[in-house]
Amino acid sequence: MINWFKRRSQSSNSYQTNEEWISALKPPPEDAAIQQLRNHLVKGLKASLYKYVDRELDNFVEDIAQDSVLKILDKYDTFRGESKFTTWAMKVAVREGYSELRKKRYNDISLEQYSSYNPDEKEAVEIEHEQAGPDQLTHESMVVQKVMKIMEEELTKKQQKVLQLLMIDQIPMTVVSEMMDSNRNAIYKLVHDARLKLKNRMEVEGMDPEEILNEM
Amino acid sequence: MKLNKDVLKKILSKLPQTHEEEIGCDDCFEELHTFAEMELEGKSPEKAMPLIKEHLDNCGECRQEYQALLEAIKVLNDK
Numbered sequence: 001m002i003n004w005f006k007r008r009s010q011s012s013n014s015y016q017t018n019e020e021w022i023s024a025l026k027p028p029p030e031d032a033a034i035q036q037l038r039n040h041l042v043k044g045l046k047a048s049l050y051k052y053v054d055r056e057l058d059n060f061v062e063d064i065a066q067d068s069v070l071k072i073l074d075k076y077d078t079f080r081g082e083s084k085f086t087t088w089a090m091k092v093a094v095r096e097g098y099s100e101l102r103k104k105r106y107n108d109i110s111l112e113q114y115s116s117y118n119p120d121e122k123e124a125v126e127i128e129h130e131q132a133g134p135d136q137l138t139h140e141s142m143v144v145q146k147v148m149k150i151m152e153e154e155l156t157k158k159q160q161k162v163l164q165l166l167m168i169d170q171i172p173m174t175v176v177s178e179m180m181d182s183n184r185n186a187i188y189k190l191v192h193d194a195r196l197k198l199k200n201r202m203e204v205e206g207m208d209p210e211e212i213l214n215e216m
Numbered sequence: 217m218k219l220n221k222d223v224l225k226k227i228l229s230k231l232p233q234t235h236e237e238e239i240g241c242d243d244c245f246e247e248l249h250t251f252a253e254m255e256l257e258g259k260s261p262e263k264a265m266p267l268i269k270e271h272l273d274n275c276g277e278c279r280q281e282y283q284a285l286l287e288a289i290k291v292l293n294d295k
Contacts, residue, residue: 040292043288043291043292044288044289044291044292045288047287047288047290047291047292048284048285048287048288048291049284082249082250083249083250083252083253084253086289086292087249087252087253087285087289088249090249090285090288090289090292091245091248091249091252091281091285093288094281094284094285094288095245095281097284098277098280098281098284102277140221143224144219144221144224147219147224147227147228148219151219163227167223167226167227168219168220168223172277173275173276173277174277184241184277185240185241185242186240188240188241188275189240192234192238192240192274195227195230195231195234196234196236198227198231199231199234202231209228209229209231209232210228210232212228213225213228213229216221216224216225
């Protein structure tokens with residue numbers, strides 16, 4: 001109890017070292033430490049988000065800082081001390097901020113909009129050939145069709161759907177994760193697996209991705 | 217599924233740097249603060265942590281957050 005009063009009485013101090021931060025954030029956390037951490041996150045977030053949020057920057061940043069402080073209090077004991085505590089805390093806030101920003105930007109898009117997608121559907125392959133001559137056009141069409149065939153044969157329906165959402169509809173991975181009731185790490189792994197399958201199959205087929213790119 | 221030339225290029229351009237063993241976003245996030253401080257101290261984190269560098273090259277969202285983190289800590293260090 002005496003220690004707690006001592007810690008509370010340090011409220012006018014500024015926290016500098018990792019030890020000071022960790023000690024001040026242990027339950028019950030010091031109000032002054034929370035305030036200083038919050039100010040710190042607000043300043044950093046403003047510097048990194050101003051390009052993406054205009055009119056409501058202050059409110060947005062305040063909300064993100066508030067949510068981030070709660071997350072940090074929840075897991076500060078996982079901080080291993082390899083950097084400044086404030087850098088680690090800022091990392092948590094930046095991820096929080098960008099995740100929210102991406103969701104905010106795409107909140108009009110609902111999964112229903114994309115549920116009509118059917119990977120079995122053989123839709124016409126679209127290629128832009130503004131300046132292409134007939135030979136080029138035929139060659140490109142053949143390459144695209146071959147890659148399409150490989151994708152259909154090698155990738156699962158879920159992988160095809162995720163690639164469609166990410167690369168064709170250009171929806172951020174954070175948003176796709178939510179749509180698929182998954183998380184970003186799992187979606188990245190799913191796409192990595194898809195890339196690997198395509199790469200290996202193209203190797204078997206004697207198709208060199210770099211060579212094809214150079215010809216396009 | 218509609219595959220146009222730009223998307224095909226994007227997919228193909230990712231294949232040469234695709235490897236069996238790649239770390240995911242969670243593992244990258246675990247080390248991002250250390251990577252960022254090393255970068256700001258000019259300590260070539262890409263040599264010390266090549267898998268993190270590779271992930272940042274492959275993952276647009278982690279890369280965007282990494283760049284934002286660098287900007288934020290630069291401002292915070294400029295007291």
